[in-house]
Amino acid sequence: MEYIIEMCGVTKEFPGIIANDDITLQLRKGEIHALLGENGAGKSTLMSVLFGLYRPEKGVIKKNGEIVEVSGPNDATRLGIGMVHQHFKLVHNFTVLENIILGVETTKRGVLKMDDARKQVMELSARYGLEVDPDALISDITVGQQQRVEILKMLYRENEILIFDEPTAVLTPQEIEELMKIMKGLVAEGKSILFITHKLNEIKEAADRCTVLRKGRYIGTVEVSDTSKEELSEMMVGRKVSLSVEKEDAKTGDVILKVSGLCVKSKVSGKNVVSDVTFDVRAGEIVCIAGIDGNGQSELVYALSGMMHADSGSVELNGKDITNEKIRNIGLSGMAHIPEDRHKYGLVLDYNLAYNLVLQKYYTPQFEKSGFLKYDEIYRYADELIEKFDIRSGQGARTPARSMSGGNQQKAIIAREIDREPYLLISVQPTRGLDVGAIEYIHARLIEERTKGRAVLMVSLELEEVMNVSDRILVIYEGRLVADVDPKEVTYQELGLYMSGARKGATS
Amino acid sequence: MERIKKAFLKDSSVNVLSSFLAVAVGLIVGFVILLISNPSQAAGGFGAILRGGFADMRSMGQVLYIATPIIMTGLSVGFAARTGLFNIGASGQFIMGAYAAILVGVKCSAFLPGITLCIAAMIAAMIAGAVWGSISGMLKAYCNVNEVIACIMMNYIGMYLVNFLIVHTVFDSLRNQSMSVPGNANLPKLGLDLIFRDGNSASSANGGIFVAVIMAVVIYIILEKTTFGFELKACGFNRDAAKYAGINEHRSIVYSMAIAGALAGLGGALLYLAGAGNRIDVVDVLAPEGFNGIPVALLGLNNPIGIIFSGFLIAYLTIGGFNMQLYDFAPQVIEIIIAIIIYFSAFALLLKNYIELWRMRGHRKPAAPEAEEAAT
Numbered sequence: 001m002e003y004i005i006e007m008c009g010v011t012k013e014f015p016g017i018i019a020n021d022d023i024t025l026q027l028r029k030g031e032i033h034a035l036l037g038e039n040g041a042g043k044s045t046l047m048s049v050l051f052g053l054y055r056p057e058k059g060v061i062k063k064n065g066e067i068v069e070v071s072g073p074n075d076a077t078r079l080g081i082g083m084v085h086q087h088f089k090l091v092h093n094f095t096v097l098e099n100i101i102l103g104v105e106t107t108k109r110g111v112l113k114m115d116d117a118r119k120q121v122m123e124l125s126a127r128y129g130l131e132v133d134p135d136a137l138i139s140d141i142t143v144g145q146q147q148r149v150e151i152l153k154m155l156y157r158e159n160e161i162l163i164f165d166e167p168t169a170v171l172t173p174q175e176i177e178e179l180m181k182i183m184k185g186l187v188a189e190g191k192s193i194l195f196i197t198h199k200l201n202e203i204k205e206a207a208d209r210c211t212v213l214r215k216g217r218y219i220g221t222v223e224v225s226d227t228s229k230e231e232l233s234e235m236m237v238g239r240k241v242s243l244s245v246e247k248e249d250a251k252t253g254d255v256i257l258k259v260s261g262l263c264v265k266s267k268v269s270g271k272n273v274v275s276d277v278t279f280d281v282r283a284g285e286i287v288c289i290a291g292i293d294g295n296g297q298s299e300l301v302y303a304l305s306g307m308m309h310a311d312s313g314s315v316e317l318n319g320k321d322i323t324n325e326k327i328r329n330i331g332l333s334g335m336a337h338i339p340e341d342r343h344k345y346g347l348v349l350d351y352n353l354a355y356n357l358v359l360q361k362y363y364t365p366q367f368e369k370s371g372f373l374k375y376d377e378i379y380r381y382a383d384e385l386i387e388k389f390d391i392r393s394g395q396g397a398r399t400p401a402r403s404m405s406g407g408n409q410q411k412a413i414i415a416r417e418i419d420r421e422p423y424l425l426i427s428v429q430p431t432r433g434l435d436v437g438a439i440e441y442i443h444a445r446l447i448e449e450r451t452k453g454r455a456v457l458m459v460s461l462e463l464e465e466v467m468n469v470s471d472r473i474l475v476i477y478e479g480r481l482v483a484d485v486d487p488k489e490v491t492y493q494e495l496g497l498y499m500s501g502a503r504k505g506a507t508s
Numbered sequence: 509m510e511r512i513k514k515a516f517l518k519d520s521s522v523n524v525l526s527s528f529l530a531v532a533v534g535l536i537v538g539f540v541i542l543l544i545s546n547p548s549q550a551a552g553g554f555g556a557i558l559r560g561g562f563a564d565m566r567s568m569g570q571v572l573y574i575a576t577p578i579i580m581t582g583l584s585v586g587f588a589a590r591t592g593l594f595n596i597g598a599s600g601q602f603i604m605g606a607y608a609a610i611l612v613g614v615k616c617s618a619f620l621p622g623i624t625l626c627i628a629a630m631i632a633a634m635i636a637g638a639v640w641g642s643i644s645g646m647l648k649a650y651c652n653v654n655e656v657i658a659c660i661m662m663n664y665i666g667m668y669l670v671n672f673l674i675v676h677t678v679f680d681s682l683r684n685q686s687m688s689v690p691g692n693a694n695l696p697k698l699g700l701d702l703i704f705r706d707g708n709s710a711s712s713a714n715g716g717i718f719v720a721v722i723m724a725v726v727i728y729i730i731l732e733k734t735t736f737g738f739e740l741k742a743c744g745f746n747r748d749a750a751k752y753a754g755i756n757e758h759r760s761i762v763y764s765m766a767i768a769g770a771l772a773g774l775g776g777a778l779l780y781l782a783g784a785g786n787r788i789d790v791v792d793v794l795a796p797e798g799f800n801g802i803p804v805a806l807l808g809l810n811n812p813i814g815i816i817f818s819g820f821l822i823a824y825l826t827i828g829g830f831n832m833q834l835y836d837f838a839p840q841v842i843e844i845i846i847a848i849i850i851y852f853s854a855f856a857l858l859l860k861n862y863i864e865l866w867r868m869r870g871h872r873k874p875a876a877p878e879a880e881e882a883a884t
Contacts, residue, residue, distance in 0.1 A: 328754030345752040350745040359753045
């Protein structure tokens with residue numbers, strides 16, 4: 001038998017929805033097998049079945065050709081299956097070493113024997129090229145290093161089947177490259193990898209074979225080398241998807257946002273995280289702020305939207321000074337804001353969809369009458385937005401936001417913000433963690449708003465998005481704008497140089 | 509509208525069921541303890557608990573009387589919980605309110621006529637409680653002090669401050685207690701004492717229970733129907749998102765704690781204006797009503813309407829405990845039994861989850877019997 005793990009005809013139903021419908025997944029020994037599908041396609045459910053967290057209605061799991069019973073995570077561990085979750089399961093105030101051995105500590109009469117563990121971990125780390133400092137605290141190391149710790153955890157437990165759940169969602173481009181190398185190293189050492197993702201580039205780069213799921217159904221398994229990106233995305237989405245963004249030239253109008261000399265000091269260090277930033281955004285254009293994460297993009301947006309105090313400089317919206325105004329007043333002056341972290345800022349996850357859709361409007365006469373909410377109107381409005389923006393959810397407007405898929409959560413936020421009919425739409429990493437279909441949709445919506453004559457300010461960490469969507473690119477480096485360029489005239493390499501601070505362009 | 513009602517009914521039936529199950533489990537464990545401590549008397553003693561408030565009309569009146577303050581502190585804790593805050597400071601707010609009510613009742617009785625005296629005392633109590641609660645709220649909102657710490661400190665400060673103030677204002681040095689309010693400051697009985705009586709001994713039932721029920725309804729409306737409640741709950745669920753949506757999250761926290769404090773403070777007023785001759789003891793003990801609010805809120809699943817019923821239930825069991833003294837049980841055992849029942853009541857939330865799981869499984873098609881078996 002050539003398959004190390006096989007899931008045959010797995011069917012899993014939830015009330016009102018079939019999450020997995022007769023799905024077959026066969027993992028060969030020593031391969032990187034990608035599991036591709038949009039949000040809500042049933043990837044997570046399938047993995048939960050593999051881990052024994054859910055019991056399937058139909059279907060069996062085989063290891064090396066023999067049917068095995070998986071009735072809980074402990075069984076999965078015994079079978080040598082390990083998983084790196086999208087959100088790491090690490091204890092932040094423990095060291096790297098302590099995290100790795102957590103749960104499988106070697107002890108002698110109840111006393112930890114750290115030395116043996118340390119030796120073993122260092123050995124594994126050297127063998128697979130996973131460099132970590134065993135004594136560093138998790139809270140002090142980067143996300144990329146945390147991921148290595150997760151991988152080491154699996155290796156330390158001698159897992160043979162390694163599952164990576166969207167491992168690149170949290171990494172920088174350099175770290176992604178590094179991870180791909182590590183994954184290839186792991187299969188070279190005889191491990192088998194199941195790689196859950198919806199990023200086609202990564203599949204093309206790393207995976208040998210790819211299984212595609214769509215809406216809970218099994219679409220097929222293909223050899224990656226014989227399949228183009230377009231074919232893969234068509235299998236995933238079920239229709240042809242344009243991977244490049246089409247748009248007509250910008251017809252710019254009046255200056256909508258005018259930022260001059262804006263400085264924001266960090267509360268912790270007292271240094272400027274945004275220093276002397278000056279730029280305009282005109283009606284009818286998408287201006288994109290590009291840069292490596294942590295160069296002051298977030299703080300800049302917080303200062304613009306009133307969520308952070310600007311120390312000097314001024315922000316004008318449509319000719320009105322809104323520097324350090326109250327958040328609500330800024331919103332009422334015509335700024336909408338799609339925040340970077342949709343769970344932290346964008347949504348009240350315990351509210352239902354309808355409540356979230358009126359989160360910026362509940363106090364307006366449309367929804368409020370002498371202090372009381374107009375429920376009928378709220379639900380009518382929510383249904384209207386759901387229809388208009390094609391937001392999908394299990395129970396319509398009454399679905400708790402928490403139970404919706406990431407793409408639909410983001411759609412809800414975008415619906416809410418666009419429907420405020422702002423002069424300026426600020427959109428921070430609007431496609432982070434989303435699949436191809438949702439990305440296409442969101443880009444189209446942003447471009448539509450811009451073509452309608454709104455000003456759009458976008459912050460993105462993904463160069464491809466920056467180049468495809470924007471009409472003008474501002475590059476931010478260490479809190480300063482170092483370039484103001486036209487995407488049609490600039491190359492990826494040049495942008496990369498600006499972003500790393502190696503080159504400074506002329507900015508007004 | 510139809511759909512809202514339907515969904516509400518469905519969810520609330522699970523809530524009610526889980527609370528009842530929690531109490532049932534508590535009663536069973538309580539009975540086991542009775543059996544262990546004194547087998548021969550267990551059945552009788554347990555019967556006394558079960559009959560509790562229904563033993564006679566006077567007991568029923570006492571249930572109303574005892575339920576009143578703990579419904580108020582339960583509302584205080586429950587309201588704060590719905591807005592994301594753990595108000596463990598109901599005790600301090602309660603005693604501040606109680607003192608304010610007695611102070612007004614005693615000092616103003618000469619010039620405030622009729623019912624206005626009682627109303628003034630209640631308003632004073634709410635203000636005192638609100639001030640006390642909002643101090644914890646401000647510490648939380650503006651200095652990022654955890655409200656649990658702030659509330660606990662304010663409990664002690666409140667207790668000592670009230671003892672100090674009583675000695676200097678409304679002290680009865682013979683009894684080492686506060687004075688009791690004059691008769692015209694008391695809540696009207698509304699004839700309840702005449703309905704709920706056993707022969708010549710009248711119960712302490714009074715109009716306060718109506719005040720408590722009305723407050724529960726008011727809180728329910730604030731939380732579920734108003735823009736204000738929408739903001740407070742949004743803040744409780746996700747402070748960052750509330751801020752992002754332009755809600756002043758600092759102010760919301762202060763308002764939440766002020767309202768929670770006002771509710772507890774009013775609870776204090778309702779107890780000491782009950783016309784049962786209650787006085788505040790000048791001793792270094794935190795007011796237990798404040799803490800009893802916590803199980804009341806838990807058992808009511810923080811729902812204001814649920815809290816009315818859980819308040820009644822705990823009052824009922826308390827009366828049952830009094831009646832148990834007829835049997836041969838140490839008073840401590842009685843206390844333990846009541847505590848155990850309350851303790852298990854706190855499992856209502858846990859049981860709710862189980863019921864929901866069970867309900868979900870019921871929805872599953874019968875086509876998968878082997879999965880059913882394996883899951884159990």
